[in-house]
Amino acid sequence: MDLLFFILAAHGITQIIVYGKVFNRIRPTKGKLGELFKCSMCMGFHVGWFLMFLSPFTELFSFEVSTANFFVLGGLSSATSYILSVLFDDDGLQIKEKSLLLDDEVTEVEAQLLHEDSGTVH
Secondary structure (H helix, E strand, C coil), X not given: CHHHHXXXXXXXXXXXXXXXXXXXXXXXXCHHHHHHCCCHHHHHHHHHHHHHHHHHHCCCCCCCXXXXXXXXXXXXXXXXXXXXXXXXXXXXXXXXXXXXXXXXHHHHHHHHHHHHHHCCCC
């Protein structure tokens, strides 16, 4: 349960910092800090290590404060914040079907490959 609470807290805090209107006035918009505050993956990493340092002061999750956990929890927070922000937005679940080739294009590519194979000397 510690891990679940950590992921939910990290994602929630990251979303508020990156997208929340409450930070519009103080959120940097230019330079390196501006880039950081626009990116849920980037901010997620920093929220993760920050939560590690808060761990001794909360009952929601308990992680040892260490260099290894700094990177592991930062990476976990970064990845889950990014994945969840891609899957969900203000309108709910965002799953879109994408196809690399349409059926007609697949048939055309297959025909070209068969034509090339028939001209190859074995």
